[in-house]
Amino acid sequence: MVLKKNTKNSPKVAVLGDGSWPTALIKILSENKIDIRWWVRKELDVEYIKDKWHNPTYLSSVYFDKKYLKPSSSAKKVVSGSDYVLVAVPAAYVKGVLDQLSPDAFEGKKIITAIKGMIPEENILVSEYLMKYFNVDEKDIAIISGPCHAEEVAMGKQSYLTLGTLDQDRFEEVIDMFTGAYTKVSVLGDVVGIEYAAIMKNIYALACGVSFGLNFGDNFQAVLVSNAMQEIATFLNKVYPNANRDLSKSPYLGDLLVTTYSQFSRNRTLGTMVGRGYTVKTALIEMKMVAEGYYATKSLKAVLETNKLYLPICEAVYHVMYDNVSPLVEYQLLKAKLS
């Protein structure tokens, strides 16, 4: 399929969110001459972007072509004129944004979620929230996932994206939208699995950060990450089994690696601070950006309890992050549970 770029019939994409990940995705879309309506939270930032054409806070080195970008602080307006809605606000805030929209706001639209977290309190996935409260058909929801640091997209480094969808035909042109000089897009027939893998990797990034903060070595981290993959498999096989899912593919294993082994990762940094002796409270205050893994740890814990599943690493991270258990004490116990 050839994408009709910036013609009368070209697809219009609403992007909700102004963090580094949506900013990176907008970079790719606008390089492909896609019409973008961009929901930016603060009116002041909207004015700034309309003047300077770059994000004042995240990936500020990236400049956009104003021909393809319409920033606005009205989520309603942004969504209403679009064919696709790319949801990319931090999970902690997504309810607040979506609830500004009417229940039929997504009628006739296709949704791409780029969120790597769960809806707090409800402890459900963003896709599940959209189906439940906005009556969206699951076939109209796709997920776009990494392994992909926004920072490297900003630098134009070779990156791979995966589109997870249960109906590839409906999202065919999205592949072209995100394919570019340094990006390659693959498609997998899995939404929930990719969503969960993207969420859980942040918990494991916290775990690796704590390990690093405690001065455990590379040998331990390699075992930690191997066991993390096994936990993801155990979880998905129980809760959302899918015989065709190959967890060594990039949006599962690759996404886990890019996060757990990276210095860029906020979650890993948060874990490191806690491992070094900061209290969780202080570490959270020191972090300027949202560490999704912190919230995911709590939401996932609830899902694990519902499903009577025990995953030692997730459990250990929960104890350290929410139960005030000393990281060293917790990791002495964890050590014996890994192999």
Next chain:
Amino acid sequence: MVLKKNTKNSPKVAVLGDGSWPTALIKILSENKIDIRWWVRKELDVEYIKDKWHNPTYLSSVYFDKKYLKPSSSAKKVVSGSDYVLVAVPAAYVKGVLDQLSPDAFEGKKIITAIKGMIPEENILVSEYLMKYFNVDEKDIAIISGPCHAEEVAMGKQSYLTLGTLDQDRFEEVIDMFTGAYTKVSVLGDVVGIEYAAIMKNIYALACGVSFGLNFGDNFQAVLVSNAMQEIATFLNKVYPNANRDLSKSPYLGDLLVTTYSQFSRNRTLGTMVGRGYTVKTALIEMKMVAEGYYATKSLKAVLETNKLYLPICEAVYHVMYDNVSPLVEYQLLKAKLS
């Protein structure tokens, strides 16, 4: 089973090899008061060790208890008095060492291989070589594998070892031999699969080094390593299928990670130099230690051809290392083959 440590009936272990990996394993064994006969290549080094009780070249910070260690430059003598033989010379030299022994030298003994390479020219595994030329029963051969940097064992950092054996009963006491304050040993019923994973990971470490040398980013490396896991799966499923093998376990995935993501890895360093523009020849001369992956690339290529298998990353590394293809040109092609 309780290990009889340093009694009349305690097991005697011959260790062949004086590089950093056998030195680390000897550290663990001697902390467990195991009687060790250590084959060291140079007579001068034997004299040195008998005087100073540490390895003059590798992990020199590690001191051994002389009560448990008998160094010798005679492989024959070292092997003849032992119950177990731990083979840990670089694959490139293993033939030269083993061929000093008579064809029945291993009769009544159990062999543990710690080698992460193939027999050059013959392009077979060390276990296969032992079966073919020394008539060793496959049930008498086990493999000991990581993920485990020798350097971190020297520092006493928590590490995990895996013993691969087709007959756990025969190697039961070996678990105790290697279990210590900072080491945990697991057992898996796979020898060849673990051997091949340990070999292939060095090729992928070369691949990651080249990527790093070319200034490709973390996003690319995560995809590279995911695809590496898929290549290992493709290879093993074709050549040595085993329905019970779980490649996310530590000696497969973990060993791959500890090598591809580490600054300690010689193979990664060699790849980085080549990616940066050194010729392979110069880079090999600059490296002081053997980079097993370089030789493994050639041996594995032969095995792949025999089995009519095409693995894009292994192929790319071969082109760069042996066919003089420019790393950048090769990686531009490789980029498109990954997902």
